[in-house]
Amino acid sequence: MMKGFLKHHGASNIAKAVILLLALIFLYTPIMTLVVYSFNESKMVTIWTTFSLHWYNVLVHDSAIISALCMSLTIAVMAASASVIIGTMAAFVMVRVRQFAGESAFMLFMTAPMVLPEVITGLALLLLYVTLGDFIPVFADRGIIAIWVAHVTFCSAYATVVIRSRFIELDTSVEEAAKDLGAGPLKVFFAIMLPSLMPAEVAAFLLSFTMSMDDLVITSFIAGPESTTLPMLIFSSIRRGLSPEINALAAIIIFVASIGTFIGWLSMVRKQKRIAADVAKAQAEAKRERESSMLGGLRG
């Protein structure tokens, strides 16, 4: 099998299938169990009685959860929008401007928020807000705007990575042609670069949205007593133990996220197929043209 690990081999196909199967079992058992038990009627989380939607009913009538959800959604949409704008700017700077004073620091600022432990970032931001709070009231009451600022800071780092990887692939010749024809830099950006960047912009938006929806630690540090986001609510509830209501909520989150990922994946695959088809068509046309010109040459 070791040999197969490196070479194309009959045994390697089996090894491949076994590895992937084990990986999927490991990844899906926990969340699937959760989904199944969310339909359990019993108040006891681990003992199965009968199928019921009881806990879903309890869930939609829980005003605390609904308001936390609304707060999380509002912040996530706002944070994702701002992150995509900042991320596009940062990606432009990294790919097109490249050389400028303080470039190293710029790169570090745009990478570090992704890896730093959240407890550090959370504490640091809170201390900043406390300091700024003396001058700017928005930061003093640590509400939705303060949380939004914190989320934009780490989400834009992720957005930058996603958008940059697409930016690198852009064909500069079209931009240069547009510039030669007299288009200004803004026009070039909105009419030429942005449409080609669109898939990455959407991906970056979705990633930032998920990151923001998901953040617990940083938000816990900075959120004032009035603000509770959905992860904070779930966390404080499961610290007290398992609850069937949280099972139902978790199942909904898993369901929505899976649908979202699936749609995203499907559109990506379609796009890839379209590009592949276009390339094949172009190649076939080029071949036909070459052949016909050769034939023409023969005739002439």
Added chain:
Amino acid sequence: MPISALNATQALIRRKLNAGPRRRRKAELLLTRREVTWRERLVILVPYLWMILFFLMPFLIIFKISLSVTEIAIPPYSPIVTFEDGAMQIILHLENYTFIFTDEDGTYMKSYLKSLEVASFSTLLCLFIGYPIAWALSKCRPATRNIMFMLLIMPSWTSFVVRIYAWMALLKKDGLINDVLMALGIIDSPIHMLQTDFAVYVGIVYCYLPYMVLPLFTALLKVDYTLIEAAYDLGARPVKTFFSVLVPQTRSGIIAGSMLVFIPALGEYVIPELLGGKGSILIGRILWQEFFNNRDWPLASAVAIVMLTILAIPIVIFFKSQRKKAEAA
């Protein structure tokens, strides 16, 4: 610039081009350097200022506050700069740091070491589990690869807390794993799994595995398999071929993946809090307790600064590997 000066600079740059590879790359970039327009400056400024204000500044403030002591006041720490009789006084306290290093119970030092142990061991676990997965994924046919790729990353798009919660339900004393093992007759009485280090490792591997698999997968896709055939033809054994051909070719992926697991795992709070027991006191938990339970902000800041110092080396390694990737592209 006069022509002679231009020629002189170019000559200088050419001389640099003949120097080592590192210098050469710098010189090459200098040759292609151009003026940055004011519009571009504006584009640089927005993300730059944002990050200076909300990323760099907080760290300077954390450092400042780590040098003060806790006080019953709002905010709950002593001011560093005070004005007395018209004279400015700066008082820096190093107590927090000496306390961390010389605390009688050694709580802080122990939890730093424990965090290092857990982070290193989970990084290795992720590498050993993630490498075969990334390999298997890279060897699939493109259509299968697309589907498998989606299936592998789908769980990480669901909420982090929910994924930890799912493991709490599985690892409980009357949870699914114990039930299945008892039903199969493998064990007689339930194993205590939740609130142990084992559960913490399971949680970290489960949540951070994609961060390891993705860079490895990207690196494995670029591997030149003819080199492996060549190694075999020259009589190398599989193990040797793996370490001398495959590992060097996927080095960038191994480094990036390991850092993406190690750095956040070192400061992990949620996983040890929910899955770990009394013994899994990691430094992230200590920081949280000092801040939320003891309300000792200066001590929490000092704990964070020491953690950052430990992380400086891995962060630089990660940053350099990312830069290399960016330059290669």
